[in-house]
Amino acid sequence: MVSLQIACVLIVALFLWFRAKLEAKPLHLFRRLFLLAAAAWVGENTCIRLYGFYEYSASWWLFLDKVPLLIILIWPIVIQSARDLGTCLWTGRDRPSVSKMALTAFFLVLADAALIEPISVRAGLWHWTEPGYFSVPPIGILGWAYFSALAVAVFERAQWKGKPWFEAWVLLVAPAGTHLLLLASWWGAFRWVNTTLPNWAPTILVWMVTITLTIGAIIKKTRRRVPPILLWIRLPAALFFFVLLALHAGESGFLVPYAIGFAPPYLAIFAVRFR
Numbered sequence: 001m002v003s004l005q006i007a008c009v010l011i012v013a014l015f016l017w018f019r020a021k022l023e024a025k026p027l028h029l030f031r032r033l034f035l036l037a038a039a040a041w042v043g044e045n046t047c048i049r050l051y052g053f054y055e056y057s058a059s060w061w062l063f064l065d066k067v068p069l070l071i072i073l074i075w076p077i078v079i080q081s082a083r084d085l086g087t088c089l090w091t092g093r094d095r096p097s098v099s100k101m102a103l104t105a106f107f108l109v110l111a112d113a114a115l116i117e118p119i120s121v122r123a124g125l126w127h128w129t130e131p132g133y134f135s136v137p138p139i140g141i142l143g144w145a146y147f148s149a150l151a152v153a154v155f156e157r158a159q160w161k162g163k164p165w166f167e168a169w170v171l172l173v174a175p176a177g178t179h180l181l182l183l184a185s186w187w188g189a190f191r192w193v194n195t196t197l198p199n200w201a202p203t204i205l206v207w208m209v210t211i212t213l214t215i216g217a218i219i220k221k222t223r224r225r226v227p228p229i230l231l232w233i234r235l236p237a238a239l240f241f242f243v244l245l246a247l248h249a250g251e252s253g254f255l256v257p258y259a260i261g262f263a264p265p266y267l268a269i270f271a272v273r274f275r
Contacts, residue, residue, distance in 0.1 A: 001059040004125075004244075008070045011236045015077045018233050019084075028164070029080075035170050036076035036151060041067055043147055043175035047182070053140060054128045079148045081234055082108035083155065088226045098156040106149035113141045114206075115262045118255055119241050123248040133197040134255055139190045143182055150177040199254040206261035213265040223269050231270060238266070 016033075020026040041064060048054065048066040060068035086104035090096040096104070118134035121127060130137040151174040158166035217223075245259050 001057075004123075005061055005070060007240055008074060011240060012070075012073050012077060014236055015081075015233050018229065019077075019080065022229065031164075032155060032167060033076045033080060035167055036079055037072050039151060039170045039174045040075045040147065041072045042171065043178050044071070046175065046179070047143065050179075051182075053130050053137065054126055056126045057124055060125075075144065078109060078112055078144075078237075079105065079151055081230070082112070082148060083152050084230050085226065086152070088230065089222065095159075098153055098160060101156045102149040102153040105152040106145045109148035110141060110145035111262060113144045114202075115259060116241060117141055119245050119248075119259060122252060122255060123244050130194060131196040133199050133202045134252075134258070137190070137194070138197075139182065139185055142185060143178060146181040147174050147178045150174040199258070203254040203258040203261065206258055210261045210264050214268045217265050217268050226269055228270075231266060234266075238263075 016030075020029055023029040045065050045067050056063070056066070056068055056071070060070065062069045064072065082105045083101065085108055086101050087095065089104060090100060117136045117140060121135050128136055128140060130140075132138055132140070151170050154170040154173050155167055158164060158169075242259065245256065249256050
């Protein structure tokens with residue numbers, strides 16, 4: 001667990017170092033990340049205390065109440081990376097609308113969480129008290145996607161309005177909105193299907209989606225819109241989770257093909273971009 005947490009610190013440091021070089025005013029980047037970290041702590045800590053759906057391993061170094069400090073530092077870079085990619089994926093001269101950016105962040109972070117959660121649970125980093133697939137309830141994956149969409153919407157709105165102070169609204173909008181969306185999702189749908197799901201089903205779904213996205217990325221020449229650096233700075237985190245998977249996969253059944261299914265769209269962009 002010590003080596004794992006050191007790796008997390010290095011991943012965060014590498015991202016901050018290289019991402020700051022892309023920013024005209026790095027202090028603005030650090031301000032957004034700080035606001036994201038604070039909002040993420042409020043949102044996640046209140047979710048754990050109110051719902052009790054999951055709990056972190058006691059092996060993490062430092063906790064802020066119910067949440068490890070490293071987790072609070074990791075999710076802001078996941079969301080920032082999604083926002084960066086979202087800006088590039090839309091065509092046109094003008095920056096995408098607030099709704100487009102929020103929706104793109106939702107799906108990108110949904111994919112990241114769908115990969116991260118089963119591997120992390122398998123490695124014992126945290127555990128869920130509700131059933132699902134690979135011991136993860138689907139609503140657990142939706143939580144960070146909801147939070148990310150709301151946070152990106154606030155930041156995009158601040159940019160459109162030209163009012164940096166508006167970014168501070170993320171401290172209220174993202175946590176409160178996440179709670180509302182989670183409650184609506186739970187009482188409206190997920191509580192009625194709260195059961196153990198067959199692991200082959202999400203594996204097939206992931207491969208159906210990833211094949212479609214990979215073909216689309218090649219046909220639409222996404223490589224022309226995504227700067228290589230935005231993919232390179234995501235690589236350490238991706239390698240981290242695949243190494244974690246290799247160490248803890250064991251007799252995990254469909255977990256390995258499930259996780260591998262997330263790689264083709266990114267590999268396609270890399271391969272075509274540097275051909």
